[in-house]
Amino acid sequence: xxxxxxxxxxxxxxxxxxxxxxxxxxxxxxxxxxxxxxxxxxxxxxxxxxxxxxxxxxxxxxxxxxxxxxxxxxxxxxxxxxxxxxxxxxxxxxxxxxxxxxxxxxxxxxxxxxxxxxxxxxxxxxxxxxxxxxxxxxxxxxxxxxxxxxxxxxxxxxxxxxxxxxxxxxxxxxxxxxxxxxxxxxxxxxxxxxxxxxxxxxxxxxxxxxxxxxxxxxxxxxxxxxxxxxxxxxxxxxxxxxxxxxxxxxxxxxxxxxxxxxxxxxxxxxxxxxxxxxxxxxxxxxxxxxxxxxxxxxxxxxxxxxxxxxxxxxxxxxxxx
Numbered sequence: 504x505x506x507x508x509x510x511x512x513x514x515x516x517x518x519x520x521x522x523x524x525x526x527x528x529x530x531x532x533x534x535x536x537x538x539x540x541x542x543x544x545x546x547x548x549x550x551x552x553x554x555x556x557x558x559x560x561x562x563x564x565x566x567x568x569x570x571x572x573x574x575x576x577x578x579x580x581x582x583x584x585x586x587x588x589x590x591x592x593x594x595x596x597x598x599x600x601x602x603x604x605x606x607x608x609x610x611x612x613x614x615x616x617x618x619x620x621x622x623x624x625x626x627x628x629x630x631x632x633x634x635x636x637x638x639x640x641x642x643x644x645x646x647x648x649x650x651x652x653x654x655x656x657x658x659x660x661x662x663x664x665x666x667x668x669x670x671x672x673x674x675x676x677x678x679x680x681x682x683x684x685x686x687x688x689x690x691x692x693x694x695x696x697x698x699x700x701x702x703x704x705x706x707x708x709x710x711x712x713x714x715x716x717x718x719x720x721x722x723x724x725x726x727x728x729x730x731x732x733x734x735x736x737x738x739x740x741x742x743x744x745x746x747x748x749x750x751x752x753x754x755x756x757x758x759x760x761x762x763x764x765x766x767x768x769x770x771x772x773x774x775x776x777x778x779x780x781x782x783x784x785x786x787x788x789x790x791x792x793x794x795x796x797x798x799x800x801x802x803x804x805x806x807x808x809x810x811x812x813x814x815x816x817x818x819x820x821x822x823x824x
Contacts, residue, residue: 512538513574514543515585516587516603518552519590524668526541526543529707531700533700545564546589548565564577568598574603574606575606578607578610583709584615588600590778597634600641601641604641608645616646617710619665619706620635620638620665622665622667622729623785629780629781631781646660663706666695666697666793669812672685672820674770679820680820680822683750684752684753685736685754689735689755692786692789693738694729695732695794697728701806701807726797728798730806730807731808732808734809736754742813761780
């Protein structure tokens with residue numbers, strides 16, 4: 504990764520599984536040397552996610568609906584802000600998002616603001632996708648407003664819509680290792696997953712360049728981050744079989760089976776599980792069949808392939824028998 508100025512980053516809300524995974528990928532990957540300081544905003548600083556992030560060198564910033572000041576102070580000092588909708592919240596998600604955006608709007612100085620979203624969020628029919636698209640619209644509206652007194656300019660921002668990532672396999676790694684099966688609640692659908700490591704690196708590069716390629720910030724251009732190749736569950740199993748030198752099958756799970764499994768795992772809140780189910784349903788309906796070049800363009804190279812992902816995380820996925 505190119506050596507440019509290091510960034511002071513503020514990322515919220517890191518209580519959610521996807522945002523936590525993104526932060527961990529950046530803290531453990533090549534992008535780490537481009538980070539001067541990573542502040543992770545959390546609503547529960549005693550959670551397991553918060554503990555793991557702190558162990559990796561992140562600075563925790565606790566906040567709540569009643570106490571937004573710490574988040575505002577964090578935004579104020581950051582070169583770039585990455586925002587993930589609080590999908591883990593069971594109630595008042597929209598209210599929390601509105602308060603986070605208002606907190607951002609009041610900050611002074613020029614900075615880069617990125618919202619992490621989901622590919623084709625505007626086409627989803629489920630409750631969570633509809634809410635996510637509404638949050639996108641709120642972000643766009645905030646970015647289009649005139650500067651606050653004391654601000655030099657509008658903040659430069661983009662929405663980064665991401666295909667369901669390769670890291671979703673971490674949720675099912677016990678089945679993969681113990682049963683030599685790739686298991687997902689996906690039947691015959693295909694999509695082009697990218698790795699969180701690549702997505703995080705791309706976001707940092709956009710922060711480093713402060714979006715200089717944009718001539719008009721008001722257009723709040725949207726990026727779509729996907730991998731380079733369409734994959735199905737069967738293709739994933741084939742890639743893993745060839746790499747690990749052992750026969751691996753694909754096991755399509757029912758939605759109910761996957762839901763029960765994820766509840767037992769305890770990595771996600773109930774709301775996050777339902778959001779994940781909506782994503783899998785979109786894949787099953789072939790609503791994610793897109794290969795976009797945005798990620799490759801920002802990275803200046805091809806994104807990580809599925810085989811490389813398995814190889815990089817061999818200790819997590821290689822079957823035990």
